[in-house]
Amino acid sequence: GESVGLHLPTLSVQEGDNSIINCAYSNSASDYFIWYKQESGKGPQFIIDIRSNMDKRQGQRVTVLLNKTVKHLSLQIAATQPGDSAVYFCAENPFGNEKLTFGTGTRLTIIP
Amino acid sequence: DGGITQSPKYLFRKEGQNVTLSCEQNLNHDAMYWYRQDPGQGLRLIYYSQIVNDFQKGDIAEGYSVSREKKESFPLTVTSAQKNPTAFYLCASRQQGSSGANVLTFGAGSRLTVL
Numbered sequence: 001g002e003s004v005g006l007h008l009p010t011l012s013v014q015e016g017d018n019s020i021i022n023c024a025y026s027n028s029a030s031d032y033f034i035w036y037k038q039e040s041g042k043g044p045q046f047i048i049d050i051r052s053n054m055d056k057r058q059g060q061r062v063t064v065l066l067n068k069t070v071k072h073l074s075l076q077i078a079a080t081q082p083g084d085s086a087v088y089f090c091a092e093n094p095f096g097n098e099k100l101t102f103g104t105g106t107r108l109t110i111i112p
Numbered sequence: 113d114g115g116i117t118q119s120p121k122y123l124f125r126k127e128g129q130n131v132t133l134s135c136e137q138n139l140n141h142d143a144m145y146w147y148r149q150d151p152g153q154g155l156r157l158i159y160y161s162q163i164v165n166d167f168q169k170g171d172i173a174e175g176y177s178v179s180r181e182k183k184e185s186f187p188l189t190v191t192s193a194q195k196n197p198t199a200f201y202l203c204a205s206r207q208q209g210s211s212g213a214n215v216l217t218f219g220a221g222s223r224l225t226v227l
Contacts, residue, residue, distance in 0.1 A: 009152075031213075032213030032214070033213070034213050034215060041221070042220055042221065043116075043118075043202050043204075043218030043219050043220050043221050044155070044202070044216075044218050045218070046215050046216070046217070049213040049215060050213075051213065089154060089155070093213050093214050097214075098143060098160060098162060098168075098206075098214065099157055099160070099170070100157075100214060100216065102154040102155040102156075103154055104152070104153055104154040105152075105153075105154055
């Protein structure tokens with residue numbers, strides 16, 4: 001079946017360092033991939049998306065890398081700040097499909 | 113400001129009671145969604161609606177019902193048939209991201225506890 005999974009459930013990073021959050025997916029038909037950030041007690045917030053015809057996309061302090069050969073997605077956060085502490089979810093979205101499939105999430109903790 | 117408003121934020125229910133969670137959006141989005149989130153887990157889709165007066169079951173629709181009488185509103189009823197209703201419920205609406213992805217905008221959530 002289809003699934004989106006994460007390699008590590010928790011990650012602790014020193015403030016100012018870079019962090020990398022990984023995600024594996026199994027549906028080769030997925031055309032779009034999206035990263036969300038969820039702070040405690042709040043709804044998820046959109047961070048960045050990438051289409052399957054790209055292997056890299058950059059935003060403000062974030063970079064998403066897509067490796068379709070091994071069905072792997074990663075989110076890099078540069079110069080982490082305390083406000084980056086949250087749970088990060090990846091989601092996949094096949095073309096023409098209204099539904100997104102979410103992974104279980106990685107909890108990122110920034111150590112001051 | 114445009115956004116999604118969910119209410120109530122916290123709700124307590126006795127077993128056997130139905131409860132309705134409100135979701136309103138002023139983003140002019142056509143599609144709306146309801147997800148359930150359990151502790152330490154990802155989001156699971158309950159119902160979604162692409163247009164007014166139409167909705168489809170998601171992956172865990174049993175014990176839930178929805179209506180979509182207005183574009184702005186997509187209320188979710190948790191019925192007494194839902195065997196384990198204690199969870200965090202998230203409503204979302206859809207827009208298209210710059211890459212073409214279906215990007216969801218979420219509300220702040222409603223936490224339901226069954227006593």
